[in-house]
Every structure is written in structure tokens, then in C-alpha cells.
Amino acid sequence: MFNAIRSAAACALLVVATFPAFSAETSHDMSSMKGMSDMPGMAMSSEASPSAQVYKTEGVVKKITADTVSIAHHPVAGLGWPAMTMTFALPKDGSLPALAVGEKIAFSFAQHAAGYQLVSATPLKITEVAMKRHTLSLWLSGCC
Template identity: 50%
Template structure:
């Protein structure tokens, strides 16, 4: 085998090794991204966000709140309807009450975790 052939073979082997290393790193990174796109119900706990606002309407299973901007989500001030947790253990609030609240994103939308009237 000539020196040229040996060098070419070494270069090809090194290129293949580098490609495999990069491909493995990319596939490992991709698998992490794929896990992040799974529905929220597959996660042990959803991220909890905090907001402040005024209750606009309450029903048996939801509360509509006109909230201030929520910077953690880059949301402007708006009115949103949040579902109540299945436990129904939140304090009673009525339209016009100023509240602090926490919520998380669920598969079916945004769900309140807590709501506290403010004075």
C-alpha cells in the first residue's frame, strides 16, 4: 500500500469517526428536544406561573380574570378564562375581586392552581 493510499485511508477513517461523533451528539440533543414537546400530562409537574388581576366572571368550573402582563410568558395584559382544579379547593371569589393567582398549562388549557383575593 502506498503512502498516499495509507494517508487517504486514515483521512477517511478520521472523517467517519468525526461524523459519527457529531451525529451522536445531534441525536442526543434531538431526543431532549422531543421530550420537551410531549404533552404536559406526561410531565411529573407542570411549571407554575403567577399573575395578578381582577375577576370578571365565575362559573362552576372556571374563572375569567383580566390579568396584568405575565412577563414569564411574555403575555400582555388580557382577559383569560382558567379552568378550576378538579379538587375545587380554591377560595370563593366573585366578579370585581382583585386577586393574585397561580396557574399551569394543561393539555386542555390553563388551569388555576391558587387564587387569593387581595385587599
């Protein structure tokens, strides 16, 4: 009986002692994701680099300020990024169309000295084909 209690206490001590090391190893450090190590504080640059690689994805506009836009975007395969919400700098020249919170967009962005900046943004509209597929799926499900 005493040996069982001592064994259980030793196991509990071992678990407690190794937990901080385990937590440190499994933290969500994004520095191993390509391009993420250059994003301290997610500060954004207003100047575009003409030779910067341009990446494309889709997402939903979450917040707009005078010089930034936050977008919940799909994964970015070219950077190995998962889906996430990020803040991008807006170009100073006002070359993008007006965006609205909640709007789904296709967009492209490039890395700059201090972060990422939108290059283009196009609101996504429901196409006629998508509408027909949606209507057909509703009909097949017996909804309408």
C-alpha cells in the same frame, strides 16, 4: 394635468392592492407568544400536570362559572404575555377560596393538555401601608 391624475390613480391602486397583505402581516396572531399556540378555542382541561410550570400574576375576576373563571390579568413575564382577559379552568377538588366578580386577586396557574388551570388564588386586601400611602397622596393633593 392628465399625468397627475394618472399618477394619483396608480398610487391609489398600489395602496389598495397592498392593503390585504399589510393587514395579514399585522394581524394579532398570538401564536408567536410563548404558550399561546396551545390554546385553540381556549378549551380548559380539568386535570393538572404535576410537572407543569406555575406562573403568577394579579388580576380582576370578570366571570365565574361552575368550572371556569375569567380574569382580566396583568402581563405574565414568564410567558411573554401582555395584559389580557382569559378563562382558566378551576380545580375539580374545590381547593380555591370562593371568588367574587370584581374581586382583585393574586393567582397562579399552570398549563395543561387543553389549556390553563388555576393553581391558587388569594383575594388582595388593601394593606395598612397602602391605605396610609393613599391617604397621604389625597392629603398632598389637597383633596381632604
